[in-house]
Amino acid sequence: MSVHSPIEVDHVRVDELLERELAALNARTQRSAEMYKRARESLSGGVASSYQLRDPWPIYLVDGAGPKVWDVDGNEYWDFHNGFGSMVQGHAHPAIVEAVRERVALGTHFAAVTEDAVLVAEELRRRFGLDRWRFVNSGSEATMDAIRIARALTGRDTIMKIFGSYHGHHDGVMVSIGVPYEAIGDRENLASLPYGAGIPDAVVELTVAVPFNDAGAMERRIERLVREGRPPACVIMEAAMMNLGVVLPEPGYLEAVREITQRHGIVLIFDEVKTGLAIAAAGATERFGVTPDMVTLAKTLGGGLPAGAIGGSERVMSVVEDGSVYQVGTYNGNPLAMAAARASLERVLTPAAYHHLDELNDRIVAGCEAVIERHRLPGYAVGIGSKGCVTFSTERIVDYETFKASQDVPVTELAWLWNMNRGIYMTPGREEEWTLSVTHTTEAIDAYVAAFDELAEALTA
Numbered sequence: 139m140s141v142h143s144p145i146e147v148d149h150v151r152v153d154e155l156l157e158r159e160l161a162a163l164n165a166r167t168q169r170s171a172e173m174y175k176r177a178r179e180s181l182s183g184g185v186a187s188s189y190q191l192r193d194p195w196p197i198y199l200v201d202g203a204g205p206k207v208w209d210v211d212g213n214e215y216w217d218f219h220n221g222f223g224s225m226v227q228g229h230a231h232p233a234i235v236e237a238v239r240e241r242v243a244l245g246t247h248f249a250a251v252t253e254d255a256v257l258v259a260e261e262l263r264r265r266f267g268l269d270r271w272r273f274v275n276s277g278s279e280a281t282m283d284a285i286r287i288a289r290a291l292t293g294r295d296t297i298m299k300i301f302g303s304y305h306g307h308h309d310g311v312m313v314s315i316g317v318p319y320e321a322i323g324d325r326e327n328l329a330s331l332p333y334g335a336g337i338p339d340a341v342v343e344l345t346v347a348v349p350f351n352d353a354g355a356m357e358r359r360i361e362r363l364v365r366e367g368r369p370p371a372c373v374i375m376e377a378a379m380m381n382l383g384v385v386l387p388e389p390g391y392l393e394a395v396r397e398i399t400q401r402h403g404i405v406l407i408f409d410e411v412k413t414g415l416a417i418a419a420a421g422a423t424e425r426f427g428v429t430p431d432m433v434t435l436a437k438t439l440g441g442g443l444p445a446g447a448i449g450g451s452e453r454v455m456s457v458v459e460d461g462s463v464y465q466v467g468t469y470n471g472n473p474l475a476m477a478a479a480r481a482s483l484e485r486v487l488t489p490a491a492y493h494h495l496d497e498l499n500d501r502i503v504a505g506c507e508a509v510i511e512r513h514r515l516p517g518y519a520v521g522i523g524s525k526g527c528v529t530f531s532t533e534r535i536v537d538y539e540t541f542k543a544s545q546d547v548p549v550t551e552l553a554w555l556w557n558m559n560r561g562i563y564m565t566p567g568r569e570e571e572w573t574l575s576v577t578h579t580t581e582a583i584d585a586y587v588a589a590f591d592e593l594a595e596a597l598t599a
């Protein structure tokens with residue numbers, strides 16, 4: 139916490155600013171309003187994914203170049219959303235454009251392996267220290283297949299996840315996310331609740347959630363599950379949570395999880411869909427020095443094309459190799475996606491790129507911290523690699539419970555509108571973070587900090 143005696147945010151003022159900023163954004167996005175009217179006649183809700191919904195209408199984009207994007211009204215933004223944290227390479231990176239252009243003329247799909255898939259697997263093996271890899275097309279596919287592999291290996295059905303963590307949209311992991319504070323339940327016995335309709339109770343019951351940053355609670359829950367005759371096949375988790383802003387692991391936590399899971403014969407899966415290749419060359423696995431049994435990747439892997447991957451130790455992946463698990467998919471290892479991934483790994487996400495991202499992130503975190511300090515805002519900035527956020531909270535967030543307890547929804551909504559009206563394209567929702575790209579510069583960072591400073595000024599005026 140950077141501020142010892144923070145001011146209390148005046149919510150009447152927040153409401154006034156919300157109204158003003160919403161009107162301003164509506165006025166500058168009239169073509170998006172028209173596009174929405176047309177789109178919803180054929181696209182459900184006018185969007186391709188419910189995560190793209192926004193009231194009163196979504197902002198429709200046209201193109202992107204490097205660190206910038208443009209919407210259908212011609213508004214220009216520095217992009218800190220970066221496709222839900224996928225575009226660490228920046229938009230239309232010349233190395234990726236060249237690789238895709240070359241590949242597209244050579245045929246884009248065979249459902250047979252091309253050399254690029256072998257090269258990408260070799261590079262992921264080198265980076266993550268995991269022996270065997272398979273490709274999929276999204277983060278959801280990666281976590282779905284990883285869980286199936288863990289179940290096959292252990293012969294167990296129950297799975298364990300961290301309460302509040304998102305791992306994609308398949309039934310088994312759409313559990314205990316986005317739950318209201320009152321419904322979280324007893325910390326030692328957190329509730330298993332479906333995230334949205336259409337998820338069978340029988341599946342929900344197989345997923346048990348525990349709090350982040352509490353190895354003791356995890357171990358006690360595992361021991362109870364063992365006594366009940368349903369030990370977990372796996373623990374699937376983000377080593378640093380990326381959907382409550384950014385929540386870093388407390389010292390010793392990941393090491394303890396590694397030891398507990400090993401002792402109980404549980405497959406430890408680090409879901410690195412957001413962190414992998416984005417916070418270091420080998421993501422959280424490298425950053426925190428703890429090697430899981432499996433890693434799942436997507437987002438940054440494809441450089442803007444749909445690609446995901448599953449990496450595992452030889453032992454874990456033996457159930458794929460011996461044919462007991464069907465790890466399959468028509469588009470797995472698609473040549474176009476693999477050409478982009480190869481160019482990205484070989485030519486874009488280099489050691490120098492990670493150094494650049496670290497320097498920029500230090501600058502944005504320090505800049506935001508200085509604003510918070512100067513205006514005595516209740517909050518703090520946190521960052522790692524290309525990711526970070528300002529968390530508006532008087533308490534330090536360590537897990538979902540502390541996140542929910544101190545959630546200031548109106549201020550978060552205001553921050554998003556404020557940024558959009560000042561040329562900063564941010565991921566909507568308090569739970570999201572910024573993602574920097576290798577094409578971001580100090581100019582982009584300083585624009586972000588200046589907009590935040592102006593917001594702080596307006597909040598405290």
Ligand SMILES: Cc1ncc(COP(=O)(O)O)c(C=O)c1O
Pocket residue numbers: 222276277278279281304305306307376380381409410411412436437
């Ligand atoms: C940690 C994590 N895992 C899995 C997923 C699912 O990835 P996708 O949306 O590509 O299916 C996401 C998406 O945001 C994620 O953040």
